[in-house]
Amino acid sequence: MPYVNIKITEEGPATAEQKARLIEGVTRLLQDVLGKNPQTTVVVIDEVPTDNWGIGGESITQRRLRSAPPRST
Amino acid sequence: MPYVNIKITEEGPATAEQKARLIEGVTRLLQDVLGKNPQTTVVVIDEVPTDNWGIGGESITQRRLRSAPPRST
Amino acid sequence: MPYVNIKITEEGPATAEQKARLIEGVTRLLQDVLGKNPQTTVVVIDEVPTDNWGIGGESITQRRLRSAPPRST
Amino acid sequence: MPYVNIKITEEGPATAEQKARLIEGVTRLLQDVLGKNPQTTVVVIDEVPTDNWGIGGESITQRRLRSAPPRST
Amino acid sequence: MPYVNIKITEEGPATAEQKARLIEGVTRLLQDVLGKNPQTTVVVIDEVPTDNWGIGGESITQRRLRSAPPRST
Amino acid sequence: MPYVNIKITEEGPATAEQKARLIEGVTRLLQDVLGKNPQTTVVVIDEVPTDNWGIGGESITQRRLRSAPPRST
Numbered sequence: 061m062p063y064v065n066i067k068i069t070e071e072g073p074a075t076a077e078q079k080a081r082l083i084e085g086v087t088r089l090l091q092d093v094l095g096k097n098p099q100t101t102v103v104v105i106d107e108v109p110t111d112n113w114g115i116g117g118e119s120i121t122q123r124r125l126r127s128a129p130p131r132s133t
Numbered sequence: 134m135p136y137v138n139i140k141i142t143e144e145g146p147a148t149a150e151q152k153a154r155l156i157e158g159v160t161r162l163l164q165d166v167l168g169k170n171p172q173t174t175v176v177v178i179d180e181v182p183t184d185n186w187g188i189g190g191e192s193i194t195q196r197r198l199r200s201a202p203p204r205s206t
Numbered sequence: 207m208p209y210v211n212i213k214i215t216e217e218g219p220a221t222a223e224q225k226a227r228l229i230e231g232v233t234r235l236l237q238d239v240l241g242k243n244p245q246t247t248v249v250v251i252d253e254v255p256t257d258n259w260g261i262g263g264e265s266i267t268q269r270r271l272r273s274a275p276p277r278s279t
Numbered sequence: 280m281p282y283v284n285i286k287i288t289e290e291g292p293a294t295a296e297q298k299a300r301l302i303e304g305v306t307r308l309l310q311d312v313l314g315k316n317p318q319t320t321v322v323v324i325d326e327v328p329t330d331n332w333g334i335g336g337e338s339i340t341q342r343r344l345r346s347a348p349p350r351s352t
Numbered sequence: 353m354p355y356v357n358i359k360i361t362e363e364g365p366a367t368a369e370q371k372a373r374l375i376e377g378v379t380r381l382l383q384d385v386l387g388k389n390p391q392t393t394v395v396v397i398d399e400v401p402t403d404n405w406g407i408g409g410e411s412i413t414q415r416r417l418r419s420a421p422p423r424s425t
Numbered sequence: 426m427p428y429v430n431i432k433i434t435e436e437g438p439a440t441a442e443q444k445a446r447l448i449e450g451v452t453r454l455l456q457d458v459l460g461k462n463p464q465t466t467v468v469v470i471d472e473v474p475t476d477n478w479g480i481g482g483e484s485i486t487q488r489r490l491r492s493a494p495p496r497s498t
Contacts (some may be wrong), residue, residue, distance in 0.1 A: 078385050082382070082386075116317055135217070163228070260471055263452040282455065286427060392480075
């Protein structure tokens, strides 16, 4: 019965199909590595605005403005 | 001074009155069971889109499509 | 299928019986207020050292040292 | 490589410039106090509706209605 | 620069090698599905005592006592 | 009434005095930038074993073994 929280920036954005693949993939990973029951594995995905995500002391919004062309990170 | 985070799917959705009852109820529970001071108990409720919540290796959106009629889970 | 995370200081500490009452109580609360299925409600309790919990700009350890006798908060 | 999550109510609301200052400030704090590398410090800010934040057993929405004039807390 | 938090019960327990496989696997998944840069993907694993994890209104400790032999879930 | 969660590796480890400085500093930052009331600002620090923290697809334990001398990150 693992619980997994995945936080990503809302850039893109991720499609429903991509999010379904994340849910399926991480559930299978926990079954393969630790034998966890997939039926009780919970996955929650949070999509965060780029103003609200910081790395290296600046927001992703600021970082994107400095770099051209934009890159997926 | 407990901190409680409640994550639910945004189906329904929950009304302001229901969320107030969750806040009041969990605060009282911590006072009754552990003697915690309700004045400093913090509760944060997150409402998550059904595409972003997975159980059993699939999203709630996918699960709802397979089952008719929709059920509260 | 709600997910609830309860963070408390590890003072006391909470007994297994008290933690079981928290799990049972918050699961029932989500059923009563929102009709959530208790079979898929997940609750995780984190017990945090008092050095690692801050309120009002100081740790609980510091706060306890200033106040006599100690009080449950 | 610390990870910091800051949750605030979405009142105001916080501007992109204020959020950038939070990211910069907490990243520098971790460098100053613990010598952490700012390049790998991650900060995520969550802005929570006042209906979804509780303190003292009631939501911030309820608390704001009882107090006049509104105060920043 | 995704952030992933994996919570599991501390049963077993998971070995360092198993935790390394979780970290590698979820990082690769985020690269494969969303093109995320693995160099800035952060994964944090929390191992939770069975008294502190609830499902179906009871702790894993209680659930394990009711079922014989113990199963991985 | 912000809530801040700081996750760091348990390397070092951080002293009680350093953790008190983190609590004081982040509480003051939220007051300076957003005018938040320090009396109701909650800070929780989690110290995570290096086997349980991943970056770049490997655990900190693995990363430390590859690099000599060890560096604070």
